[in-house]
Amino acid sequence: LKRAWLVAGLVSASWGLLACEETTPTSGNGTLIPLEPQTVALDLSFEEFAEAVTVYGGYGTPSELFEAVLAQDYEGVLDARVLVRYAQFPWAASVRDSTGTTRADSAYTFVGGRLVARFDTTEANRPEGAVVVRAGVLPQEFDARTASWAVAVDTLADRQPWGEAGAGPAVSLGEAEWDPASGDSVVLELDSAMVAMLGDTLQAGPGVRYEVLTAGVRMNLLSSDLRLYARPNIHQDTIVTLNAPPLAQTFIYDPFPEPAQDGIRVGGAPSWRTVMTFDVPTQLPGTPAICQRVQCPITLTPGRLNNATLTLTTAPSEAAFQPADSVFLDARAVLAPELLPKSPLGTSLVGAPGVPIGPDGFGDVAGQTVTIPVTTFVRALFDESGEKVPDLVLLTPLEPLSIGFGTFVGPGQPGAPRLRLILTVSDTVEIS
């Protein structure tokens, strides 16, 4: 009996191995498909799919940018200055005495110092020629997160205007010429009196205002260092170098670019966002050509919607605020519109890093169309089971990204936003 089972098992197993390749009969004959879905594209104007756009500003601060902006009468308009607060001067230096022993010396004397500023030398951010940079001692404490052209501190219970608009009046520490062709840094030598003056604002911390004096320039300050030279008391024929690293940095600028009515703006520092309120009709009229293929009006349902894209047209940003690098565009649902401008947002509809748009799109070659996928968002508008979220926010994935911002044509103008829907209308699949 065991042999019988063995034989049966071997035969079955060997047979299973013999024909183990499984391929389903596949026909290239499309007529076997028992339904005829129709896929159509509908292009909706702004007035057909949305109610309004609203621009909100104030997201992030210039202090969060890695690059700080210096400008002087740029495009005849923009002035920007960089404010840096350095750490308190070191209280002691490690010095080797006459016996060769290293000791902490707190009775040293500052004999001078230098400010070293390093600038962005990338093509779009580099001045065309030599520029003059000036540094000055800040007259008062500033809050890097809230400082602006007019105000040094602007927190909830504390508002302190500058003595002079533009972080003034500042006592000059000196000027230096920087030629981008010769390097990326400029050095301002400080004498002992300047160092003493700089270190005198103990409560506020040593603060320096950088500005560019050459008109028509906008450039980026990447970093700045304060180095101090001191003569130790225990070894007076030696000069030691001490560092006071930057603790806080921001930039202030003037004028502040107010957004145009019905414009669409993203980016900038602080950043702008544009909220678009959708009102997509459930019944879509269709065009005569489309209505020959499907029954009109077309009822829009989540299942029928294959794809929804929002098409924007780039417009020139204000000349002084045109981005120097690509602007990345993101789109998210506004989860609690009643909390705007501080509403929580949904996940990105675009995905990292966003839709890139070259800087020229907001300048010389404005008028480019930008396509943003909003399928998930529009589908949710017609989902019976969930709460409908009609507001979509356009923004940059990182806020702030740069002082420059992107501008798009708003409603009521040629190139206004459009919504393109791709729908597939089909009967249900039935059994045989």
Added chain:
Amino acid sequence: MNASRTLGAALAVTLLASTPASAQSLFASRGLGLPLFATDSRVLALGGIGVGLPGGELSLVDPSAPAGLNVPSVAFSVQSTWADADEGGAASDFSGTRFPFLSLGYPTSIGTVTVAIGSVLDQRWITSSSRQIDLDGAGGLGVVTDRFESDGGISAVRLGLARTLPGGVSVGAQVGRVIGDVSRIFDRSFDSLNVGTPVPDFTLGGRWSYRGWTAAVGASGMIGSVLMVGGSYTWSSELDALPDENTDGAEGSFGLPGELRVGATAVLSPQLSISGGVHTASWSAADDDLSVGGARDVFSWGGGVEWSGASVLGKPSAVRLGYRASELPFTLEDATDPTETAFTGGLGMDLLTGGDVVLARLDLTLERGLRAAGSFEERFWRFSTSVRVSGF
């Protein structure tokens, strides 16, 4: 105790072998699918009708056949198919393995009790095509690829009783359920719509489960010492197709055919016999229920010769040759009636015997067949293996 343990082992083997059937034919795309032969390899080799054959067999098509079993037995079949299809010049090929038949028989004092499951209809097929569409009616073109996949099938599970009446006539009856399920999925992918973003596929479809009742009766016996005749009739209720909760499609109900089989075997010598039979199925009962194509009553015939005097590897063996011709029930809009014909050859080996009882038997059958409907042809090789183990 020992008997029930071995019975359990046999059931385990049966269940283990009952993996889902794989695809057989592009003709499965028509109507309710491709009718299948839920028989063992010996029946296939002798024309596929399956009634009026001598020897106690486990069978879904002849309820009286198990009456001849005098020891507990389990039998199952494995079929592998390799096919080439030609759709008006478009060629394709496919292959697959399936388990069309499983059965267990246990002799009792009132007769042989059987449990059997067999394939009834295959519904596994795919069709796909790409084409250009005008999205907006203004020349905004895009390319889409449509794909429809049906994956499923229908089987019958029956409990039966067969016994030999005084006078030598064997009778049997089976009753059971028609079961199965199918998923039918349409998918449209958008290859190049030029919308600037990827467009997810448009997919819809659903899954239905099948429910119905079936019963069969049969009888067979010798007329004289030369001729054995037999017949069976299978009745089936309406087949209900019930959508699951995620399916938008409606439920369906389909008429299943009454099937009549009549066959006979002439025993020309102790080692040589010739058999033949006919089969009709009233599939037109489903004609009004189909939304695509139609259904018709079909007639099939087949026969074969068996010589059991051979010996292979020292084992008593039988050599078989046969032929069958069948009408297939489901038609498409082409209104061309599809047919299936096949030449068959087989070998049966008694691997182990104990006294007069065959304890293990192996049957092998090779078929070369053609399914055709107008310009649509499908040629196939099918190799079937049946194993019957007895005496546990």
